[in-house]
Amino acid sequence: MPIFNQFYAGEGKTRFDQGGFDSTTNLDVHTELGSARCQFALAQESATPNEASFSAVVSNGDTYFCSKTTGKIWKRTRAGVYSLAHTNANTAHTGCRYYNGYLYFWTASKLGRFNLSSTWTDTFGTFSNGKGAGVEEINLTLWICDGKYIASVNSAGTFTANALDFPANYVATCCVGYESSLLVGTQIGNYVTTCKSYLWDTWSDSWVIEDEIYETGINCFVKADNIILAQAGTTGTLYYWTGGAMELLGSIRGVTTASGHQNAAVLNGKPLILIGTDVYSIYKADKDYPIAITHEYTATASGSSIVVMGNQVFVSNASGVDYIGANRATAVLVTPEAAGRTNMVEVGYSSLPTGTSIGIETSVDGASYVSQTAITDTINKKVYFDGGLPTNNFMQARITLNPSTTLTPVVTYVNTL
Amino acid sequence: MKLAMWKLAAGEGMGQETTEEKRKAGEEYISKLQSDGEKIVKVEEVEGYLKIYMEE
Numbered sequence: 001m002p003i004f005n006q007f008y009a010g011e012g013k014t015r016f017d018q019g020g021f022d023s024t025t026n027l028d029v030h031t032e033l034g035s036a037r038c039q040f041a042l043a044q045e046s047a048t049p050n051e052a053s054f055s056a057v058v059s060n061g062d063t064y065f066c067s068k069t070t071g072k073i074w075k076r077t078r079a080g081v082y083s084l085a086h087t088n089a090n091t092a093h094t095g096c097r098y099y100n101g102y103l104y105f106w107t108a109s110k111l112g113r114f115n116l117s118s119t120w121t122d123t124f125g126t127f128s129n130g131k132g133a134g135v136e137e138i139n140l141t142l143w144i145c146d147g148k149y150i151a152s153v154n155s156a157g158t159f160t161a162n163a164l165d166f167p168a169n170y171v172a173t174c175c176v177g178y179e180s181s182l183l184v185g186t187q188i189g190n191y192v193t194t195c196k197s198y199l200w201d202t203w204s205d206s207w208v209i210e211d212e213i214y215e216t217g218i219n220c221f222v223k224a225d226n227i228i229l230a231q232a233g234t235t236g237t238l239y240y241w242t243g244g245a246m247e248l249l250g251s252i253r254g255v256t257t258a259s260g261h262q263n264a265a266v267l268n269g270k271p272l273i274l275i276g277t278d279v280y281s282i283y284k285a286d287k288d289y290p291i292a293i294t295h296e297y298t299a300t301a302s303g304s305s306i307v308v309m310g311n312q313v314f315v316s317n318a319s320g321v322d323y324i325g326a327n328r329a330t331a332v333l334v335t336p337e338a339a340g341r342t343n344m345v346e347v348g349y350s351s352l353p354t355g356t357s358i359g360i361e362t363s364v365d366g367a368s369y370v371s372q373t374a375i376t377d378t379i380n381k382k383v384y385f386d387g388g389l390p391t392n393n394f395m396q397a398r399i400t401l402n403p404s405t406t407l408t409p410v411v412t413y414v415n416t417l
Numbered sequence: 418m419k420l421a422m423w424k425l426a427a428g429e430g431m432g433q434e435t436t437e438e439k440r441k442a443g444e445e446y447i448s449k450l451q452s453d454g455e456k457i458v459k460v461e462e463v464e465g466y467l468k469i470y471m472e473e
Contacts, residue, residue, distance in 0.1 A: 123453075123455075124419070125421060126421065126446075126449065126450055126453060126455070128442070128446050128449070158420055158422055159420070159421050159422065160421070160422035160423070160424060160466075161421060161422070161423055161446060162423060162424050162439070162442070162446075163424060164428070165428065165433055165434050165439075166430075166432070166433070167430075167431065167432025167433070168432065169432075204428070205426045205427060205428035205429070205433075206428030206429050206430035206433060207428075207430055210430075
């Protein structure tokens with residue numbers, strides 16, 4: 001009968017894919033390859049900013065949060081003290097980014113900047129199309145999406161409203177550096193199921209390559225090591241940039257996705273994507289292993305942006321800012337549907353600290369999950385339930401890893417017998 | 418003074434604006450700046466760009 005121990009593979013392609021788990025929640029599969037444990041829990045660090053915000057880390061480690069609904073801009077010092085720093089007269093922001101000694105912040109129509117000491121300039125530049133969106137810095141220049149244009153600020157601080165233009169029906173949503181070029185994601189409209197990505201060398205009057213995908217838009221780019229991922233459409237689909245085209249990678253199953261150019265960040269080399277309250281990693285911790293999609297964190301409320309400062313992650317939502325706390329989160333993993341008569345489940349563990357536990361639930365022939373009485377065998381280091389399942393044709397097991405504050409079980413396999 | 422640049426050079430990609438269209442769009446952009454309250458001091462054309470100088 002199947003033994004599931006390839007935790008590093010993350011979630012499978014479907015419920016039936018035996019090469020991965022049907023689902024994961026708050027699971028750390030990368031710290032020690034071959035095992036799984038509870039990931040650290042996201043906890044609210046501050047109740048302000050109390051508005052959904054974009055976020056940017058500046059050179060000294062301070063983080064700024066720019067409200068998506070008002071002109072308020074908050075500062076979090078590197079030490080973790082929050083305060084209202086400024087109110088932008090141009091109101092609701094659509095992005096922010098540190099560049100060349102300044103915090104740049106923008107609304108749909110106006111670009112502002114702050115010199116990190118005392119001077120706030122709310123209108124440093126004016127977008128032509130009133131559609132300020134995603135941003136990237138490459139080739140010594142800051143590039144900002146504005147509808148059919150890419151606007152720019154160069155290292156001398158000169159603003160150009162239309163550094164590149166696209167066909168008029170395309171709206172640039174997000175952009176990312178690829179080698180020494182700029183890769184731009186677009187959409188036409190929420191109900192038009194085709195969009196394009198454009199690769200531009202940042203010097204020529206035209207883009208170099210364009211590629212069409214059949215999605216309602218590119219929502220955000222996810223940077224990984226030598227690979228650029230794009231999350232597109234409304235159902236979690238992921239593409240990767242081959243250098244000449246967007247190629248289908250797979251999808252994050254069971255999620256609803258929407259445009260959000262600040263919904264991705266990289267934590268210690270691990271790409272993260274924020275979808276509602278859920279934070280997934282799309283990562284392999286070793287070159288020999290596959291890229292795994294794993295649910296790693298759950299925010300306390302639906303997030304509006306994710307940013308990394310050092311080893312810390314901040315997720316902004318309408319009620320405050322979450323960060324990675326010291327405690328572990330309850331983790332859940334679900335095995336794929338195992339065909340054949342199954343009577344029991346055992347979970348091997350490497351560590352089961354005092355106060356932690358492992359729960360086992362089973363679903364047979366597609367019925368609801370039933371909680372089983374788990375028995376801990378400390379000699380053979382496994383937790384199991386003692387059989388007694390009704391006659392079945394297929395079965396799934398749902399394993400819950402219950403932490404105790406900072407302590408977590410470490411499991412090494414799930415066996416269905 | 419504050420400076421904004423407007424590119425006039427046309428690309429050759431399908432659907433891109435021609436230089437003529439860019440010039441027209443540049444005029445509309447200057448009008449937009451003025452209607453937003455920007456005080457235009459000087460506009461000059463240099464090396465394929467409109468350089469739009471505004472009061473700080």
